[in-house]
Structures are given as structure tokens and as C-alpha cells.
Amino acid sequence: MRISPSLLVSCTFSLTLSIWGMSPAQAADHLNLEEGLPTEVEDAYPIPYKGLEVQSLLRYERNGNEDRLLIEPRLEYGIAPNTQARISVPFSFGDGGEDNIEDVGVELFYNFNTESVSVPAFAISVSADLPTGPESASVDPTVRLLATKTIGNANMDRLHLNLGYSHNFAPQAGERRDQFSAILGYSRRINSDTMLVSDFVFEQEKEADTDAYLLELGIRHQLDPLTVFSIGAGAGLTSDSPDVRVTLGIQRSL
Numbered sequence: 001m002r003i004s005p006s007l008l009v010s011c012t013f014s015l016t017l018s019i020w021g022m023s024p025a026q027a028a029d030h031l032n033l034e035e036g037l038p039t040e041v042e043d044a045y046p047i048p049y050k051g052l053e054v055q056s057l058l059r060y061e062r063n064g065n066e067d068r069l070l071i072e073p074r075l076e077y078g079i080a081p082n083t084q085a086r087i088s089v090p091f092s093f094g095d096g097g098e099d100n101i102e103d104v105g106v107e108l109f110y111n112f113n114t115e116s117v118s119v120p121a122f123a124i125s126v127s128a129d130l131p132t133g134p135e136s137a138s139v140d141p142t143v144r145l146l147a148t149k150t151i152g153n154a155n156m157d158r159l160h161l162n163l164g165y166s167h168n169f170a171p172q173a174g175e176r177r178d179q180f181s182a183i184l185g186y187s188r189r190i191n192s193d194t195m196l197v198s199d200f201v202f203e204q205e206k207e208a209d210t211d212a213y214l215l216e217l218g219i220r221h222q223l224d225p226l227t228v229f230s231i232g233a234g235a236g237l238t239s240d241s242p243d244v245r246v247t248l249g250i251q252r253s254l
Contacts, residue, residue, distance in 0.1 A: 028053070028253040030195050030222040031156060033187060036072070037249035038218030038232025041160050041185025041199040044123035044148040046084035046109050052077050052254040059247045063236075066095040070102075082111040086127075103129035103140075120149035138170035160185035160199075168206065179204040195220040197232070205240070213237040214245065226253045 033043040036057050047053055055074040060067070072090040079085045086107040093099030107127035115121040125144040144164040151157045164181040171177050185199035201214040218232025227250065234245035 027225045030220045030228045038230035038247045039216040044121040044146040049078045055251045061242045062244045068094040104132045120147040142166040156189040193222045210240045212241040
């Protein structure tokens with residue numbers, strides 16, 4: 001059955017409103033950077049043990065004459081100390097393709113250490129895209145190494161590095177078998193409730209000989225002790241990159 005964009009948007013907003021009224025168990029943390037909320041860079045820290053968080057991402061991209069919209073609900077849970085699990089269900093619609101559910105993602109994230117004066121915090125993420133999308137034929141795994149280092153105490157200035165490798169077990173014609181990515185990010189606390197985030201993204205796309213380079217800037221704002229709102233924008237630096245990317249996100253701790 002085809003999912004209409006209007007129904008999808010309606011369901012997303014209904015879910016957000018219902019989440020707003022649920023009873024809390026953990027406070028939200030706008031300093032804890034999440035992938036795509038609002039930029040691609042992620043820090044090396046998980047949510048608290050037994051913490052439960054619902055997230056929703058709304059992203060618009062323009063590439064040439066094509067416009068695409070992505071809506072991605074997520075659920076994160078602190079399954080063990082220093083460890084979180086995540087499931088995401090992305091929906092995509094617009095020009096250049098059919099309106100469809102994309103590959104469902106599952107991830108396990110583990111933090112090795114709290115940073116010290118000289119050593120950054122390190123984490124590893126192991127994830128997989130399940131073949132639920134219209135053009136997917138295999139389970140494609142991704143491994144990422146994440147590092148975070150504070151460089152100033154007054155405003156929580158932090159540097160972040162994310163390195164990723166993905167493997168395509170069943171590449172179709174014109175697709176890569178192996179993909180690499182690298183993200184260098186910077187975050188700074190503007191005030192007690194607001195965080196500035198910026199990054200530079202290099203990403204090998206699934207299509208062969210296609211590499212994306214992006215600069216992104218975003219804001220994370222804690223609306224209340226349980227809710228974080230984020231907004232960000234990015235610009236591509238090459239012809240293979242998206243021309244414009246705008247992201248809205250919301251997180252709610254339960």
C-alpha cells in the first residue's frame with residue numbers, strides 16, 4: 001500500500017503530540033549530540049542507562065531540480081551502562097523517486113571512556129540497514145568510530161570526529177561495495193539551554209564515483225527538562241552534493 005505524504009506528516013505530528021504528554025523517567029540533554037539532530041556529527045556519549053528517548057527528524061533536500069523530504073522517527077534506549085540501542089524507520093517522498101519507506105535502521109552504540117585532560121572520549125557504533133526499501137537487496141552493515149574532546153570549559157567547546165565504513169553485500173549495477181565517511185564537528189554552548197553545532201561532512205555515496213561534501217550549521221535548544229528542539233541547514237560544496245539541506249528535529253525523554 002502506498003503511503004501518502006499528507007497521511008505521513010499527520011501521523012508524525014500526532015505522534016509528537018502524544019509523546020509530549022507522557023510521563024518522564026529521564027531528563028533530556030541538549031549537550032548530547034545525536035546524528036542528524038540537527039547536523040550529521042554525533043558525540044561519543046550515549047543516553048543514560050535505562051533512559052528512553054523518542055526522536056523525530058524532518059529533513060528537506062534540494063539537489064539540482066529535485067526536492068526530497070525525509071521523515072525519520074527513532075527510538076533510543078540505554079540497554080546497559082555506557083550502551084544504547086536505536087531503531088529508526090525513515091520515510092522519503094518527493095521528486096526523483098517513489099514515496100516509500102526506506103531501509104529500517106538498527107544500531108548498537110558503546111562508549112569506552114569518559115574523556116580526561118589529555119584523552120578524548122571514544123565510542124563505537126555498529127549498525128545495519130535492513131532491506132525494507134524499494135531498491136534494497138541485502139543487510140548492509142556500518143561501523144563507526146566516534147571521538148569527543150572538550151577544548152574549553154567556560155562554554156563547553158568540544159571537537160568531534162566520526163569515521164565510518166559501510167559494506168554493501170549485494171551491490172546493484174553502478175553501486176559501490178564499500179563506502180567511507182568522515183565528519184569533523186564543533187559544538188559550543190551559547191547559554192544554559194542552547195547549543196551551537198557545526199560540521200564538515202565527507203561521504204562516499206552508494207552510487208559509484210559519487211562523493212558528497214557538506215558544510216552544516218545548527219542549533220539545539222532545550223525547551224523544557226524533557227524536550228530538545230533542533231534546527232539546522234547545510235550547503236553542498238561539489239556537484240555531487242545536495243545543494244541545500246534543512247533539518248528540523250525534536251527529542252523527548254520518557
